[in-house]
Amino acid sequence: MSLVASYPFTDFSLIQGVAGNGKNVAGASYPQGIPNVLTIQEGMLRAYVTDSHAKTDSGHRAEIYLTPDTLGENWYSWEFMLPPAYWADYTGGALTCGQMHESPDSGDAPRQPNFMLQIMSGMLYVVWPRATLPAESTSYDRFPVTNLEWGRWYSVCLRVNWQITTAGFREVLIDRVPVYRQWGVPTAYDDVVQPYFKLGIYNTSGGLSGDKVAYFRNLTRWTGNDGYQAVLGGAPLTRPALSQI
């Protein structure tokens, strides 16, 4: 396993691309990001979306994206925080705050991204394609994983083995707690190019979002398997053993 990249968020020059307010440009060309949309503030990535922004690739978004993965085991780890002033009163549709977007071959029909992390109704959701991959469909399953507290930093770890066979697996950890684990499942579409990581805000539902700001930091990207200690800084923690509402 190797640490592919650690993004301290001093600028966007090492990021493959930045997208928002009608722009989709290379990070190397826009190292300072997109003003007031994708910016860096005290080592953190600040993503801002509002309804008056121009749409970027068919939706309102403020996202960075990285180079595509290859088949095999990949880990992404990052932290995010949603300031209460922008989120506490939000009752609209799902907003995505991180995803692995598929890389369709020429002529492929629209498909559900391989992985999404979404915010809706004060909860955080993990979203997977409903179809057994590599079958192509836009259907999805949305699993609630935790109630969100605004203004609090959460750590996320996505570990996935991209495969079009049952050799695949996928798991998501929030604050080192496994909230979704599935082994022996295909995770990839049968594409020439495998999915790529996107981080920021994307208005999945297409409705009005109002002003939305999210902060991200400490993004790392790994391949192979150096264990949980390397990526998470410790063994996974158990989830609460008592039922919670």
Place this chain on the structure above:
Amino acid sequence: MLAEGFSQSEFNGTNMIKFLANKTVAGIRYGKGTVVSFDPVIEGQLIAAGDAETDPIDKSHPYYFFHGYAGNQFAGDSMFFDFAAGNHGVRGANLSDAEMFATAGIVTTKAPSNPYDTCIRLPNLNYDYSIGEKLFVWWLGKIMPEANERVFIGDGFGVSTTGNGQRGLQIRVNQAGKLTIAVYGAAAKAGLLSNSVPFDGSMHDIALVLDGAKRRYGYWVDGKMDSAFAGVMLPFYPSENFDTKNSNTFNLGSSAPAPGAAAAPQSGIATQTRALVIIRLPASYSSPSASTVTSVCKTLRANPGKLLLGNAL
């Protein structure tokens, strides 16, 4: 301004902290060992400063990987439920629900002979012996030994370096009904044979501790440390640095990943399990003593359907 509130304790709901030293907070002096509740931000700061720790008294163990108890399960459940961490065990492709729940109060796996994949598969454990993690496994059930040694719990089946794909751990049933283990890193090494005979077709409990920090191990059978260890955990090839990481399922009834068409002994054996407990302690966590483990084994046997507390290990 940004609110910094990153804290694992908040995720687990309401918490208390225990002071590790005498400390004055907001003008009030708290003695070492005092258990109190503050605002989560204050608690986080005290924990980060090393003045306090999350109080584990009323919490289940934070490093559970699995706690399943078949006494609470029924035909139709389909899975071996983990009520500690949510790492439910799923049936192998050729183990039916009826076969798994054929005996009330027990989950059953079949002997693997074509078709294979008749075990119960938990998610990946990714136990990391080389970095100093500790593993505690406690199992209660019935196994009838076969003519040759077989693996009944595990996730490793070789020493290949390809993607850490094969390495891991095996807990074995010796042909004489004794307990032993094999650990696969760059080298494969086997542990002692137990003196006790826990696998005779009747109900017994066994436990294993593998301590990557102190490079030692021990067995427990029916609530006592096995006499092969003479009351202390023994070194486990301390010159070997077993890299046991892998991406395999952790299995009950086999150590081979799906589809499981592996040769013996890792292909597995028929098992009947009343309860299974797995706790993986991180490198930073202190190693449990033999007497602590003995106490835990007795506690679990008395009520295998009850979660261990955070201060048990």
